[in-house]
Amino acid sequence: MTQVGMPETDRGDADRRNTGTGTGTGTWRTGVRRAIRIGSRPEPWKRGLVLAVSALLLALLMLLHAKITDRAGLGSLVETFLPWFGLPIPVLLAGALWRRSASAVVALLLPVTVWLNLFGGLLGDRSHGGGDLTVVSHNVDAGNPDPAGTARDLAASGADVLALEEITPRAKPLYEKGLGKAYPYHTVQGTVGLWSKLPLSDTRAIDTAMDYGPLADTKPADVKMAYNRALRTTVATDHSPLAVYVAHLGSVRVLPRKGFWTDSRDRNAKALAEALAAERNERVVLLGDLNGTVDDGAFDAITSRMRSAQEVAGDGFGFSWPAKFPVARIDQILVRGVEPTSSWMLPATGSDHLPTAARIDW
Numbered sequence: 001m002t003q004v005g006m007p008e009t010d011r012g013d014a015d016r017r018n019t020g021t022g023t024g025t026g027t028w029r030t031g032v033r034r035a036i037r038i039g040s041r042p043e044p045w046k047r048g049l050v051l052a053v054s055a056l057l058l059a060l061l062m063l064l065h066a067k068i069t070d071r072a073g074l075g076s077l078v079e080t081f082l083p084w085f086g087l088p089i090p091v092l093l094a095g096a097l098w099r100r101s102a103s104a105v106v107a108l109l110l111p112v113t114v115w116l117n118l119f120g121g122l123l124g125d126r127s128h129g130g131g132d133l134t135v136v137s138h139n140v141d142a143g144n145p146d147p148a149g150t151a152r153d154l155a156a157s158g159a160d161v162l163a164l165e166e167i168t169p170r171a172k173p174l175y176e177k178g179l180g181k182a183y184p185y186h187t188v189q190g191t192v193g194l195w196s197k198l199p200l201s202d203t204r205a206i207d208t209a210m211d212y213g214p215l216a217d218t219k220p221a222d223v224k225m226a227y228n229r230a231l232r233t234t235v236a237t238d239h240s241p242l243a244v245y246v247a248h249l250g251s252v253r254v255l256p257r258k259g260f261w262t263d264s265r266d267r268n269a270k271a272l273a274e275a276l277a278a279e280r281n282e283r284v285v286l287l288g289d290l291n292g293t294v295d296d297g298a299f300d301a302i303t304s305r306m307r308s309a310q311e312v313a314g315d316g317f318g319f320s321w322p323a324k325f326p327v328a329r330i331d332q333i334l335v336r337g338v339e340p341t342s343s344w345m346l347p348a349t350g351s352d353h354l355p356t357a358a359r360i361d362w
Helices: 008-019 023-040 049-063 071-080 082-086 088-099 102-107 109-122 147-155 172-180 263-278 297-303 309-313
Strands: 133-139 161-165 185-189 192-196 200-205 230-236 241-248 253-255 259-261 284-289 331-336 339-345 356-361
Touching: 049 082, 049 088, 049 102, 049 109, 071 082, 071 259, 071 297, 082 088, 082 109, 088 102, 088 109, 102 109, 133 147, 133 241, 133 284, 133 331, 147 172, 161 241, 161 284, 172 185, 172 192, 185 200, 185 230, 192 230, 192 241, 230 263, 241 263, 263 284, 263 297, 309 331, 309 339, 309 356, 331 339, 331 356
Parallel strands: 133 161, 241 284
Antiparallel strands: 133 356, 161 192, 185 192, 200 230, 230 241, 253 259, 284 331, 339 356
16 A cells, blocks of 8 residues: 655655754744854954053053153163154054954054154154254264274264264374364363364363262273263354363163162263253253163253254154164253254264264354
8 A cells, every 4th residue: 555645845844843943943043143152252342451451551651751760770761762662552553453452443542642742753854954063972982993993984074073972091092193183173081072173162071970880890991981971161163152061971781689770870960960050151062972862851950951953953763872773862962052953873983882963053
């Protein structure tokens, strides 16, 4: 006897209804699972909270850098490399885009704004040509293997006034010989000197109360520095007398138990600031290796009275140290009563610093 069953298609429909995999039920279940997955994902504003917090902390660090304690030199260390704190911004931005975090992207607007407010003005060329006098400052390095070559390079710069720091007794005759023809007037006081095409007068050493502290025994005997590291002189120009200061402030070091050690430098900076405050000449130029940047609060008493030629009329940041890969501008040309028209870095010499130059106008 032949058994009559349901058509194959009807049997399949029945099976799907019985197993719950029919179109209606299956779609409903798929929708529920999708909703659960979506609900378990953090919203764009909730994603990347660590990135957002990191961006806010970075902004606060740059914004409040002057408030950071200088215990163990922490504040000076941060301020020395302050421009480089912009580097984490693109890293955080890449992370925010990868996480698709709206909160992190918005939070990054704050460090971007702070960094641009601090350093955005240094990104372009601010020079405007002209000028009456060219000045150059260079830490020639006590361990310079070729002082004679450095003297030739500096003489070729065409500077009217040339300041040298870290002159050793061994290298002094070489600089005097190499620069004597181009610069008939010069003075050397301790480890700093000034060579000029224009007459000098009223020259004297500036007592910056120098001492090496824990660094006293770190220098070889043949390159130990004399205690005098600053001078003041008057340059006779065609316009009016110009007071020129040359200074090499104390070194900074990372030392065990002391951290970023800046004690000698800070004492020197205070003494130099007092000398500049007592200066009666309206037109003043300070040339030297200050072993710190103008962002460092240790120089507030100096920078409140003088302007940086690099910041006013330079091109870029003007990093000067170390010469092979400069990361900080610790070699400064600061002015008062004259106008910088341009500022630039000269090519490397045998020193571990780059020479810095500026042209000034009355």
